Amino acid sequence: MKEKTFVDDIDESIYDFRYDEDENDMLDRGITPAIINEIADEKHDPDWMRAFRLHSLELYYKQKMPVWGPSIEGLDMDQIVTYIRPKARMRNDWGDVPDDIKNTFEKLGIPQAERESLAGVGAQYDSEIVYHNLKESVAKQGVIYTDLETAMQDEFYNKMIQEHFMKLVPPTDHKFAALHGAVWSGGSFVYVPKGVHVDIPLQSYFRLNAEGAGQFEHTLIIVEDDAYLHFIEGCSAPKYYAASLHAGCVELFVGKRATLRYSTIENWSKNMYNLNTKRALVDEGGKIEWVSGSFGSHVSYLYPTSVLNGEGARSEFTGITFSGAGQDLDTGAKVIHNAPSTSSYMNTRSISKGGGGNTFRSEVRVTPKAKGSKSSVSCASLMLDSESRSDTIPAMDIRTKDADIGHEAKIGRISDDAVFYLMSRGLSEEEAKALIVSGFADNVSKELPMEYAIEMNNLIRLEMTGSIG
Amino acid sequence: MSKVLLEVKDIFVNVEEKEILKGLSLSINEGETHVIMGPNGAGKSTLGHTLMANPKYNLRSGSIIFDGNDITKEPTDKRAKAGIMLTFQDPIPVPGITLGSFVRSAIEQRTGKRIRIWDFKKSMKSTLELLNMDESYTERDLNVGFSGGEKKKAEIFQLLMLSPKLAILDETDSGLDVDAVKTVGAGIRAFREQGGTLLIITHSTRLLDSLEVDKTHILADGRIVTTGDRSLVDEVNTNGFESFIS
Numbered sequence: 001m002k003e004k005t006f007v008d009d010i011d012e013s014i015y016d017f018r019y020d021e022d023e024n025d026m027l028d029r030g031i032t033p034a035i036i037n038e039i040a041d042e043k044h045d046p047d048w049m050r051a052f053r054l055h056s057l058e059l060y061y062k063q064k065m066p067v068w069g070p071s072i073e074g075l076d077m078d079q080i081v082t083y084i085r086p087k088a089r090m091r092n093d094w095g096d097v098p099d100d101i102k103n104t105f106e107k108l109g110i111p112q113a114e115r116e117s118l119a120g121v122g123a124q125y126d127s128e129i130v131y132h133n134l135k136e137s138v139a140k141q142g143v144i145y146t147d148l149e150t151a152m153q154d155e156f157y158n159k160m161i162q163e164h165f166m167k168l169v170p171p172t173d174h175k176f177a178a179l180h181g182a183v184w185s186g187g188s189f190v191y192v193p194k195g196v197h198v199d200i201p202l203q204s205y206f207r208l209n210a211e212g213a214g215q216f217e218h219t220l221i222i223v224e225d226d227a228y229l230h231f232i233e234g235c236s237a238p239k240y241y242a243a244s245l246h247a248g249c250v251e252l253f254v255g256k257r258a259t260l261r262y263s264t265i266e267n268w269s270k271n272m273y274n275l276n277t278k279r280a281l282v283d284e285g286g287k288i289e290w291v292s293g294s295f296g297s298h299v300s301y302l303y304p305t306s307v308l309n310g311e312g313a314r315s316e317f318t319g320i321t322f323s324g325a326g327q328d329l330d331t332g333a334k335v336i337h338n339a340p341s342t343s344s345y346m347n348t349r350s351i352s353k354g355g356g357g358n359t360f361r362s363e364v365r366v367t368p369k370a371k372g373s374k375s376s377v378s379c380a381s382l383m384l385d386s387e388s389r390s391d392t393i394p395a396m397d398i399r400t401k402d403a404d405i406g407h408e409a410k411i412g413r414i415s416d417d418a419v420f421y422l423m424s425r426g427l428s429e430e431e432a433k434a435l436i437v438s439g440f441a442d443n444v445s446k447e448l449p450m451e452y453a454i455e456m457n458n459l460i461r462l463e464m465t466g467s468i469g
Numbered sequence: 470m471s472k473v474l475l476e477v478k479d480i481f482v483n484v485e486e487k488e489i490l491k492g493l494s495l496s497i498n499e500g501e502t503h504v505i506m507g508p509n510g511a512g513k514s515t516l517g518h519t520l521m522a523n524p525k526y527n528l529r530s531g532s533i534i535f536d537g538n539d540i541t542k543e544p545t546d547k548r549a550k551a552g553i554m555l556t557f558q559d560p561i562p563v564p565g566i567t568l569g570s571f572v573r574s575a576i577e578q579r580t581g582k583r584i585r586i587w588d589f590k591k592s593m594k595s596t597l598e599l600l601n602m603d604e605s606y607t608e609r610d611l612n613v614g615f616s617g618g619e620k621k622k623a624e625i626f627q628l629l630m631l632s633p634k635l636a637i638l639d640e641t642d643s644g645l646d647v648d649a650v651k652t653v654g655a656g657i658r659a660f661r662e663q664g665g666t667l668l669i670i671t672h673s674t675r676l677l678d679s680l681e682v683d684k685t686h687i688l689a690d691g692r693i694v695t696t697g698d699r700s701l702v703d704e705v706n707t708n709g710f711e712s713f714i715s
Contacts (some may be wrong), residue, residue, distance in 0.1 A: 416524070422546035423563040424521050424554065424569075425631065426579040432546075439565025439610075 030078070037183055043149050043185070043370055048162055056171040056181025063175040070299045070328035070357070075273045079320040080245045130425050138198060144191040145202055148218055160191065164220060168307070173340040176247040176275045180216055184249065187217030190231060193253070194224040195395040201263075201449060210396035218247045221262075225255040225283075225290040233264045233450065240279040244271045244298070252280035256310065261289040263448060265456055270326060275301050278385060284310030284339070289358070291447045292319040293456055294331050295463070303361060305334040308342035308370075319348040321458075323356035323388075332361035332393075337370035346377045346442055353463075354383035363395040364405065371402040380410040384433065386390050433462035474499040475520075475532075475635055476664050480531030484514075489515040491691035492571045494530070498652050499636070502667040502681060505704065506674075507688035508710045514558065516688065517639040520668075521555040522548055536634065550579050556624040556641055562612040568623055569593065569607030572630045579631065596629045601652045601661055617644040625656035629663075630668030636660060637668045642676040652677045674706050687713045 032112050040050040054193050065072065077120040144157065148165075151157040171181035204219070211399050223229050233250075246268060254260045260280070268274050280288040288303050306315035317333040335344040350358040360379045381390035392409045414436055420433035437459050438445070445453040475497040484491035489512045497503050503688050507513050519526045519534065522545045532541045540548055563571070575591055595630050597604055612620055621641055638657070642650055654676055661667060661681070669676070684692045685701035685711065694703065694713050705713075 395651040416560070416640060418561045418563060420521075420525075420545060421524050422563065423626065424549055424557075426546055426549035427575065428546050428578075429544070431578070436563065436568060439563055442565040466559075 008333040012273040031057060031060070031179075031182065032239075032241055039183060039185070044153070046158055047151055047163075048161075052171075053182050053184075056178050057228065059171045060175060060178035060182055063178055065175060066301070069276060070359070071273070071302050072273055072299055075245060083330045095232070096451055107124045134200070134202065138202065140199075141196050141198065143196060143198055144189065144195045146189055148187055148189045148220060156375045157189070157437075159187065161220065163251060164222060164251065165218075166249070166251070168253075168281055169249050169277045169456055173277065177249065177277055180218070180247045180249045180277070183214045184218045186215075188219045188221070188231075188233075188246070188405045190221040190223075190229065192221075192223045192227040192229045192258075195226045196224075197228040198230070201232050203232040204234065214249070215246055219250040219252075221251070221260065222253045223255055223258045223260045225258055227255065227258045229260040230263070233262070233279070234266045244273055244299075246274045246276060247274055248276045249296055249343065250276070250278035250304075252278075252288065253281040254280060254286040254313075256283045258283070258287040259287045259289070261291070263452065264303075265293040265295070265448075265452060265459075266294040266297075267459065268300075270296055272297040272313075273299050278304040279300070279307065279309045280305070280315070282313040282315065285312045286310065287314040287316070288313075290317040290319070291332065292317070292331075293448075294319070294321040294329060294443055295459055296327075297329065298327060300329040300331055302313070302329075302331045303334050303363075305336070306344065307336045308340060308344065308373075310336050311339045311341055313342045314341060315342075315344040317344075317346040317348070318444055319445045320441050321348070321350040321360075322441075322460065323350075323352045323358050324463060325354035327360075328357040330361060332359075332362040332363075332425075335365070335375060337364070337366040337375065338375040339370055342370055343374040344376070346379070348379045349441055349443060350379070350381045351384065351391060351437055351440065352381070352390050355385075355387040355389075357389040357391075359391045359393060360409075361393045361395075363438035364397070365404045366398045366400055366405070367424070372399050373400075373402075374404045374408040376408075380440070381412070382437065383413050384409070384437075386413075406449070430465040434461045437464055471712060472499045475495070476534040476667070478532045479521070480532070480533070481529045481614050482515055483527040483529055484515065484525065486526075489526075489691055490519065493688070493692055494531075495686065495693060497666060497667055497668060497684075499512055499634075500664055502661060503664065503681040504677060504682050504685045505668065505670045505688050506672060506685065506702070506705055506710075508714070509672065511688045512691045513688055514639055514673070517637045517668075517670050520637055521546075521553060526551065542602065547591065549633075553637065554628060554631060554633035554635070554671050555637045556621075556628060556639060558640040560612045560615075560620045562610070562615070562622055566611055566612050567608050568611050568626070573609050575627070575631060593630065596626055599629070600626055600656050602626060604673060617650045618646065619671055621645055622656075625660075627652050628660055629656060630661060632665070633661075635666045635668065635671065638670070638671045641669070642671060642673060650675050651679070674702050677702055689714045 024131060032052055036053045040053055138145050144151065152161055166181055169177050171178040190202060192198055221231060252260055252262060282288050288306050292304060294300055295300060304317065308315055315335050319331065319333065321329050321331045323329040333346050346362060348360060348362055352358045358381060362377050364375045364377060366373055377394060379392055383390050390411055394407050396405060398405055414433060417430045419429060422435060425427060438460050441460060447458055448456060455456055472655065473496055474491060477493060477495040479492050479494050480490055481492060484643055505513055515526060518702055519528055522543065532539060537623065540551060551703060573584065593607060602622055612623060615623060641653060657680060682699045682702060685697050685699065687695040
């Protein structure tokens, strides 16, 4: 009965990239302060930011590569360096974009102009107008929605950014946080003033084609007391970049009684090392809601962290990770309960097939201050064949007796009986499995806005069957 | 009309290492209702699952002809599309899709055509009424949190909506209360009136009281040991299976 099963991937010939290296770039391997100064010049950085970048670079030199997660030995830092310089031609020829990615665009029905932009080739497309309109409409409520570079040109917001930038994720945190601090570029800045309820979700998607956005992008969101915001990052189309490292950073500040909902669907091309750091600081009675879908990438390290720093602060994390052949995705979430009566809830699903690997890593820390706190962690993994791997690594560090902590983990394989049942009604084996997997992912899809839920289900179907029904 | 719809020829079936069916043959004409009875462990469910090509059941020899085609090697979904449907003794919960949208997509899969939502809703409504089911059923996830009786009704609902040529009912009456047996019975009669062919696998006779039966087969030790008409059901009711087993 211990027969080995194997669910093949749609296309095995993934991403055999070649780069034509520029001679100038070849001369200078390694990130030097000169390069950082070039970046700072290019971006018209205020002095403090220039100093911050150079300081981060020092820290980058000093720190070691992480050794505790999936292997990142294949990450060629020299190659990354050639793309870090400003004006380095990050863009590719449409002809160089792998067929696999083009096919996915085709199947997801993305317009050509947008495809080119997503593949890092393209110029402007229509969503630029959507972004502009959105920006104008929220501006009436006093909401700032732009990129950090632009915001720093304004004295008031420059100060605000200086007070918050990389305070939650300091460059001392780890090597890639330091790298990020030195070379960050693009991303979003959102400021929601006291008591303002932003009705429409703001989406970074509309700004994807901004120069350099998406690889070392920095997202800084400040939601003041009693305010509400839903921010959506990313989209389901695979993002393709010449350099295979994504080291973004997300910092979220949630004020008293404020709520921030932060939804992400990431779908990196399968050569990508996704080493992303996301953190939220939540004040008294405030709430952070994470909804996270991780698709694609070769290796991911992703653990959005909530620091519950005021009495009654809350965190909810809903996540899904899907890994196929050649992928090792290490994802999860962390919560630090640092005030009384705080509560957290984590609910995650991971799916692996075709020999892919998933690790769910969670950490719940309850400090002595956090009396009367509650935490509940629930994770479920589904393996579609016996070649695939799924691990669960929960960590808990509880420093008060007065806390209510729960943890539940389920790991299982796809049920043959369920597949047979659905096939007996006329569904093909692939369709039956896709349906079961979509159902398994339902906890996340129902948390997403309608159009994103549909996109995510399409993505699952695509990963499962190679087509959208 | 006496066209043969299903012809099972001398099949031998194993489950893991154990031989369950040992040379079973069976022939069903279009529009007929056949009943398979037999003691527990005789291989009744194995027959149903084998006809539906459940991969857990290993057909070692013999053949299955359906509607003029040899389907012995066809997988489950192909057989379903050809017009065979097995209703399950214990239907599997599938979260994430509602009964209604599942049935709709299953119909579309089988026919290869899109159905108009209006037509679909209309036929769904009359079927629900027939089965005494509230419309809210179809908004619930497929078999998720359904009681035993609800699951069985949902299977008959799918049967009437999908309208296969041959329905194999596996122990549909088990675990049903008196009222539910009546409702399910009405559903099965409706299927028969549509011209559907039935193979009813059961070890009790409650469901058969209100149903016309063309042939009754007694399955024991992996073979059909006796075939008769409706009166065989009554005989089993009075005397049990003892007399049929050598």
